[in-house]
Amino acid sequence: ADTMKIGITQNNVGVDSYQTTYEKAFIAAAQANPDIEAVVLDAGGDVARQIAQVEDLIQQQVDAIIIWPTNGEAVVPAVRKAHSAGIPVIVTNSNIAEQGFEFAASFSGPDNITQGARAAEIMCEKFTEMGIETEAQIVQISGQPGYTTAIERAKGFEDRLPEVCPDVTLVETQPGDWNREKSQKVMEAFLVKYDDIDGVYAGDDNMGVGALNAAKAAGRDGIIFVGATNFSVGYEAMERGEYWGSIYQSPVDDAEAALKTALDVLSGAEVPFLNYFDTPKITQENMDQFDKPVF
Amino acid sequence: MTSFTPALRLQDIVKTFPGVRALDGVSLTVLPGEVHALMGENGAGKSTLMRVLGGVLQPNSGRILIGEEPTIMASPLDAKSKGVVFIHQELSLAEELSVAENVYLGELPRKSFGRVDWDRLHEKTAAILDKLKVGFTPQTRVGDLSLANQQMVEIARALTVDAKAVIFDEPTASLTDAEKVVLFDVIADLKARGVGVIYISHRMEEIFHMTDRISILRDGQYRGTLHTAETSEEELTQLMIGRKLDLSRKINHAEVGAVALEVRGLSCGRLYSDVSFEVRRGEVLGFYGLVGAGRTEVAETLFGLRDPDAGQILLDGEEVRIGSPVEAIARGISLVPEDRKGQGLVLGMNCRDNMTLPQVDDLKAGPFVAEGAEIAIFDQYRDKLDIRTPGWRQKVGNLSGGNQQKIVIAKWLSMHPNVLIVDEPTRGIDVGSKSEIHNLIRDLAANGFAVIVISSEMPEVLHVSDRIVAMHHGKVIRTFTSEEVTEESLVQAISGIVAETAA
Amino acid sequence: MNTLNTNDLLKQGAIWGFIVLELVFFTVAGKYLSLSQNAFMDLDNMLLLFKQSAPIGIIALGMTVIMINGNIDLSVGAIFALCAVVLLDSMSWPFLTGLGDWVIPVSWGLALLTGVVLGAINGLIVWKTGVDAFIVTLGAMLGYRGLVFMFNGEQPTSHLNWTLVDFAEAQFLGLHTATWFLLGVAVALWLLMTRTVHGRNAYAIGDNREAAVNAGIRVGPHMMINFMIIGFLAGLSAVVFYSESGSVNPNDGSLYELWAITAVVLGGTKLTGGSGSIISTLGGVLAIQLLRKGLGHIGADTETVNLVIGSILIAVLFLDRQLNRKAKGELRT
Amino acid sequence: MAEMTKRDVGQFLARQGILVAFVIFIIGFTLANQRFLAVDNVLGVIRSSAILGVMALGVTFVVISGNLDLSVGSMMSFSTIVVLDLHDKIGPSLAIPAMFAMTMCLGALIGFLVGYLKLNSLIVTLGMLSAIHGLTLTYSGGKNMDIADKEGTWFSLFGQGSALGIPVPILMFALLAALLSLLLAKTAFGRKVYAVGGNGVAATFSGIRRARVVFLTYVISSFCVACAGLLQASRSMGSQNTVGQGLELEVLAAVILGGASLLGGSGTVFKTVIGVLILGFIQNGLLLVGLEFYVQYVVTWVIIILAVWLDIAANRGRLWSPIA
Numbered sequence A: 001a002d003t004m005k006i007g008i009t010q011n012n013v014g015v016d017s018y019q020t021t022y023e024k025a026f027i028a029a030a031q032a033n034p035d036i037e038a039v040v041l042d043a044g045g046d047v048a049r050q051i052a053q054v055e056d057l058i059q060q061q062v063d064a065i066i067i068w069p070t071n072g073e074a075v076v077p078a079v080r081k082a083h084s085a086g087i088p089v090i091v092t093n094s095n096i097a098e099q100g101f102e103f104a105a106s107f108s109g110p111d112n113i114t115q116g117a118r119a120a121e122i123m124c125e126k127f128t129e130m131g132i133e134t135e136a137q138i139v140q141i142s143g144q145p146g147y148t149t150a151i152e153r154a155k156g157f158e159d160r161l162p163e164v165c166p167d168v169t170l171v172e173t174q175p176g177d178w179n180r181e182k183s184q185k186v187m188e189a190f191l192v193k194y195d196d197i198d199g200v201y202a203g204d205d206n207m208g209v210g211a212l213n214a215a216k217a218a219g220r221d222g223i224i225f226v227g228a229t230n231f232s233v234g235y236e237a238m239e240r241g242e243y244w245g246s247i248y249q250s251p252v253d254d255a256e257a258a259l260k261t262a263l264d265v266l267s268g269a270e271v272p273f274l275n276y277f278d279t280p281k282i283t284q285e286n287m288d289q290f291d292k293p294v295f
Numbered sequence B: 001m002t003s004f005t006p007a008l009r010l011q012d013i014v015k016t017f018p019g020v021r022a023l024d025g026v027s028l029t030v031l032p033g034e035v036h037a038l039m040g041e042n043g044a045g046k047s048t049l050m051r052v053l054g055g056v057l058q059p060n061s062g063r064i065l066i067g068e069e070p071t072i073m074a075s076p077l078d079a080k081s082k083g084v085v086f087i088h089q090e091l092s093l094a095e096e097l098s099v100a101e102n103v104y105l106g107e108l109p110r111k112s113f114g115r116v117d118w119d120r121l122h123e124k125t126a127a128i129l130d131k132l133k134v135g136f137t138p139q140t141r142v143g144d145l146s147l148a149n150q151q152m153v154e155i156a157r158a159l160t161v162d163a164k165a166v167i168f169d170e171p172t173a174s175l176t177d178a179e180k181v182v183l184f185d186v187i188a189d190l191k192a193r194g195v196g197v198i199y200i201s202h203r204m205e206e207i208f209h210m211t212d213r214i215s216i217l218r219d220g221q222y223r224g225t226l227h228t229a230e231t232s233e234e235e236l237t238q239l240m241i242g243r244k245l246d247l248s249r250k251i252n253h254a255e256v257g258a259v260a261l262e263v264r265g266l267s268c269g270r271l272y273s274d275v276s277f278e279v280r281r282g283e284v285l286g287f288y289g290l291v292g293a294g295r296t297e298v299a300e301t302l303f304g305l306r307d308p309d310a311g312q313i314l315l316d317g318e319e320v321r322i323g324s325p326v327e328a329i330a331r332g333i334s335l336v337p338e339d340r341k342g343q344g345l346v347l348g349m350n351c352r353d354n355m356t357l358p359q360v361d362d363l364k365a366g367p368f369v370a371e372g373a374e375i376a377i378f379d380q381y382r383d384k385l386d387i388r389t390p391g392w393r394q395k396v397g398n399l400s401g402g403n404q405q406k407i408v409i410a411k412w413l414s415m416h417p418n419v420l421i422v423d424e425p426t427r428g429i430d431v432g433s434k435s436e437i438h439n440l441i442r443d444l445a446a447n448g449f450a451v452i453v454i455s456s457e458m459p460e461v462l463h464v465s466d467r468i469v470a471m472h473h474g475k476v477i478r479t480f481t482s483e484e485v486t487e488e489s490l491v492q493a494i495s496g497i498v499a500e501t502a503a
Numbered sequence C: 001m002n003t004l005n006t007n008d009l010l011k012q013g014a015i016w017g018f019i020v021l022e023l024v025f026f027t028v029a030g031k032y033l034s035l036s037q038n039a040f041m042d043l044d045n046m047l048l049l050f051k052q053s054a055p056i057g058i059i060a061l062g063m064t065v066i067m068i069n070g071n072i073d074l075s076v077g078a079i080f081a082l083c084a085v086v087l088l089d090s091m092s093w094p095f096l097t098g099l100g101d102w103v104i105p106v107s108w109g110l111a112l113l114t115g116v117v118l119g120a121i122n123g124l125i126v127w128k129t130g131v132d133a134f135i136v137t138l139g140a141m142l143g144y145r146g147l148v149f150m151f152n153g154e155q156p157t158s159h160l161n162w163t164l165v166d167f168a169e170a171q172f173l174g175l176h177t178a179t180w181f182l183l184g185v186a187v188a189l190w191l192l193m194t195r196t197v198h199g200r201n202a203y204a205i206g207d208n209r210e211a212a213v214n215a216g217i218r219v220g221p222h223m224m225i226n227f228m229i230i231g232f233l234a235g236l237s238a239v240v241f242y243s244e245s246g247s248v249n250p251n252d253g254s255l256y257e258l259w260a261i262t263a264v265v266l267g268g269t270k271l272t273g274g275s276g277s278i279i280s281t282l283g284g285v286l287a288i289q290l291l292r293k294g295l296g297h298i299g300a301d302t303e304t305v306n307l308v309i310g311s312i313l314i315a316v317l318f319l320d321r322q323l324n325r326k327a328k329g330e331l332r333t
Numbered sequence D: 001m002a003e004m005t006k007r008d009v010g011q012f013l014a015r016q017g018i019l020v021a022f023v024i025f026i027i028g029f030t031l032a033n034q035r036f037l038a039v040d041n042v043l044g045v046i047r048s049s050a051i052l053g054v055m056a057l058g059v060t061f062v063v064i065s066g067n068l069d070l071s072v073g074s075m076m077s078f079s080t081i082v083v084l085d086l087h088d089k090i091g092p093s094l095a096i097p098a099m100f101a102m103t104m105c106l107g108a109l110i111g112f113l114v115g116y117l118k119l120n121s122l123i124v125t126l127g128m129l130s131a132i133h134g135l136t137l138t139y140s141g142g143k144n145m146d147i148a149d150k151e152g153t154w155f156s157l158f159g160q161g162s163a164l165g166i167p168v169p170i171l172m173f174a175l176l177a178a179l180l181s182l183l184l185a186k187t188a189f190g191r192k193v194y195a196v197g198g199n200g201v202a203a204t205f206s207g208i209r210r211a212r213v214v215f216l217t218y219v220i221s222s223f224c225v226a227c228a229g230l231l232q233a234s235r236s237m238g239s240q241n242t243v244g245q246g247l248e249l250e251v252l253a254a255v256i257l258g259g260a261s262l263l264g265g266s267g268t269v270f271k272t273v274i275g276v277l278i279l280g281f282i283q284n285g286l287l288l289v290g291l292e293f294y295v296q297y298v299v300t301w302v303i304i305i306l307a308v309w310l311d312i313a314a315n316r317g318r319l320w321s322p323i324a
């Protein structure tokens, strides 16, 4: 069979274990398929480098390009370039801006808005169960400022919360930069500042666990922690009963879905534009239905 | 003295620094066409006064008059535009730039759009260099020149503008005799053109050779002006340091002992070759030569700073390889380097710490440095060398040039070396301290140390040395004993003339 | 101007030698490791090299001027981002929308002006307070970045204008728009530094500041002008790049200062000031971009890329020193 | 006389510009939020500043000797990841010395390159920043590193324990600061560090082994980084590969804020500690007041420049620079 050359340019691999696991999974999946040769690139979080990588991939005449945008809007012209060179572009993990939809073949990834909304629901359900849904106060620790994923999750959460729990107040949001340590510092300050914190929503489990560590160190019990992208640390904390819930999202699924979408596009199959893979709620109650995340 | 309108006047200038009253109501009048000497001990305030005149410093009070017009020297450029050119005591050059760019630094000739007019620049510079009879071109990189030639570049600046007054702050400190002659020609020329020249130097022979009047500062105060023709060294010294100085040549040859250091056929690249000599305990060996003769390089090799290509170094009869200053110091060699700012001192450090730096490892109180011992060393040498400073805490960078030099000397004297090498030890040092240092050098020898003195001042070499090595172009031409040496034979030797017949 | 001796030539040649080495290595390695049938030294790929070097390159050229002058500017990445924000945001300012596509030059002008002003602020602080440029611009790196965030919170600022994108993607005589800007800036700065009084004075100030002061060179204004130049160039870099990409994240341009400085030093400019060359910096920029492209070409993974780039930096520094090794017998200090 | 004293006080205040700025900030934040000066909060801030602080102590040595160290952040990630990984493999009592050895090898490598080979420290440490990051990623395979049994180990002592009511990180920071302060201010080695930074050539001419001194400053710096890594790992018992990313500039900012000159030859450990605390309290204070994190950037900018400006203005005796 003809080998297909697929190039991928990722956002920032070294920065967290989700992205690293994604890269590993992608390479593994590509190697498992004898018909695929993969060119794996990483933009290191820099838009300029990503655009250069798309240009390089076009120049190398790959058959398809998968892009994990560093900035959903800034890469649109680069995607258009690939499009006009006749190379289909598959967007992965977080979507590009709408102006670019006409140039992209397909998007594959999680629905971050829904994830945020689901996190709000998890939190609200727990409060209702505890009977504090009328007066609960929560804080939010968001992801790295400027990243689509961070923005969408926060938006999903903030929009959904008042719908399900109109009386819960979100008192403050600060970014934790996807960084456990930073998040721990932010939480320490929150704890000093607010006597009453009933819940914490963190943009991912890594930051959620940072916040949890801060609360433990300060001896503040009874806070409900909800995160996203269930990391193994989060999963363990849930096992210990310290962490309430999260959103189950596997980078392996993410990577495999992207590759599969690319193959579908190349084989000429009918592919829907938005290929969300499912990211279910995970809480202490249903966690036995999920494998412990590998990252 | 062609006119009675002074070229410039300074009136009641006061300048203070934190803790120091550097100038205390100093007045000075310079006439057109005169060479006016400014003299005083190290730290008397000469450079400070000139920095005030040259717009580098602003006085606390007092007036400056140029041609009887009261003016404010807001900046060096301002001073220059008012006809005052300042040749600094310390080299003030941009090494990466060409000679021409340095000579016209701050005033490069322009074409349209702010472009440099290279042709005009090189032409004008070449004309000046011609006058100075130097062996380099306007395009040469200044960093590639020797110290003396760099000094000549600095002097070339005096000839760039139509000056009313030119200040030379110790211009001869790093010149050897050949360039000095040229410099004196330049000064004579300026004088003939009716320019007022202010000349700062610690060298009596220069002062008496070419100045018309002498003003004296002491501890920041004006001590009077003398006509050179009507005064004597003694009177001057008396005014400067407040006491008489015994300048008589008192060579007391000590008991000369065993050979402490012997050098055989030492060579180092293009710098010098086949250098051989020996120094005995109790002896002072002088090194005399023209610029670029390679004396400094020999000293640096002995101190482990250069790797020789060939030859042997023997200490107390035993061949040694000196790989670094650490080893040299361990073997009892000390070097007072010629460039005090670059090589001798950590300017941002205080006086005491600078002085004890080479032996800080040995001054121990438990795991810590014994500060008491350090202060004792400092006090001892401050008194011995008469170092003027408000205290040991003063940063060395704030001392006057001469006092900085004394710190460097003290630093190496306090090591009690077996072999002491001093390179231009009295560069920029006032007469009083100079004779003090000469005496110290003699005393050291008398106490059984071997001393090597590298100097570009003939009187100094003649005065302190038991024997003199004359070098020319990296080669030893001759070695004289103090009995046989004459000024004439020495000059011949350093010019490369081998006088076979010399006695 | 200095006459070049062989030593100088060798010194300046080091970076070009390194580039040749990279080209050879990646061409050969690419034959075995790359998936691409296209040779690494394909003309289009080399043209892309120039284009891709532009964003950091334009800034690095300005950094050369700053560093020759004896200063450093760590805030360029933040200036770059802030100019981009102004560029893209101003395109949708209500009172400018009436201009149609004429909004483009206006926005460009505003972005460049922003760069100049930010540079001027740095320059003015360095001049008037006497605080070291490293510290002033380290502070500004944070401060300006804070301003970027204040502009639009944590959201990206976007405005995709296809006219502009087409212009930015255009090729004239085979060279991309960005390349033209890069080369234009290189020529202009080369002329500035070698031919003009300002340039020569900048060298003198970097070489020996005290001497420059003593000679009456007005150090402050020269430094300020140079900071304005690099501010302008950071703005220009943003203008060129964001005209094509149309959206700026508040984090964009972080670490650009470090890459720019790296390129300048690879080009042989002294960190202490007083010497350096614009053309060699161009070499430094190309060398870095070539390295990145090449590693991508042969399919190195993220860990390796980090390791290799780091080690190469040190290796080049080492090689450069070996090439410029002092003669035997030289002073050991 | 009275006037004189007044001027002296003024001079003192100006000279200690950093301290003054510090006090003003503390007062300001306290007025804005009374909890700022609550014992918990103060201890909390110092504890979380301790990691940055410990690194800054080491970098102070490097900066005084006239060099830079931009690799500390990435090196700290390395030590954190290594000690966490080894903890589960060989137990904490072996893991800690092993991690120290590995980290200090990296420090020695940098010290060798900068000290003995005399390569430019900015570029060398910039290169090492990237290279060590690559090394860490290779070591961990890019995964987060977590201690499996977080409850059953005494390893948490360093980051989370406390003695005499004071958290261990604070004790460790204080102890290291005291030791290093003595080393710098009172020993021959310290004197040499100042001399090498002040004038390297003169130091060589004075028989100081310059290369060795520079080498040792980097070893000290890496030792401090290893301590920071230990605190970090023990505090969160798990970590990302990028935990120290970006800290190099914060560390440098703290050292500069403390008044060390980047040209070398000046600075003290005590002042660095103040610099660290200022940064920590600003961060915390702004969070308490509820300002966006990016306001902190702007405030830090203003403070750094004001503090350094005040400091040098006091030294030269006039506010504005004499540069024409």
Ligand SMILES: Nc1ncnc2c1ncn2[C@@H]1O[C@H](COP(=O)(O)OP(=O)(O)OP(=O)(O)O)[C@@H](O)[C@H]1O
Pocket (backbone or CB within 6 Å): B017, B018, B020, B021, B022, B040, B041, B042, B043, B044, B045, B046, B047, B048, B049, B089, B388, B398, B399, B400, B401, B402, B403, B428, B430
């Ligand atoms: N920037 C400064 N800060 C503090 N004190 C200073 C400063 N500059 C000079 N001084 C002090 O002012 C006094 C006069 O110094 P100046 O340099 O004018 O002496 P000088 O007469 O030129 O001496 P020399 O012959 O050694 O060059 C000295 O005590 C010196 O320590």
Ligand SMILES: Nc1ncnc2c1ncn2[C@@H]1O[C@H](COP(=O)(O)OP(=O)(O)OP(=O)(O)O)[C@@H](O)[C@H]1O
Pocket (backbone or CB within 6 Å): B143, B144, B145, B146, B147, B148, B176, B270, B271, B289, B290, B291, B292, B293, B294, B295, B296, B297, B338, B456, B473, B474
């Ligand atoms: N910058 C330089 N570049 C090349 N050669 C130099 C340089 N400086 C000096 N030389 C050469 O080195 C040798 C010794 O020079 P140097 O001037 O240091 O000797 P010196 O006897 O110590 O003179 P000084 O009286 O200045 O101390 C000469 O052959 C000279 O030509």
Ligand SMILES: [Mg+2]
Pocket (backbone or CB within 6 Å): B046, B047, B048, B089, B169, B400, B401, B402
């Ligand atoms: Mg003087």
Ligand SMILES: [Mg+2]
Pocket (backbone or CB within 6 Å): B295, B296, B297, B338, B423
């Ligand atoms: Mg000499």
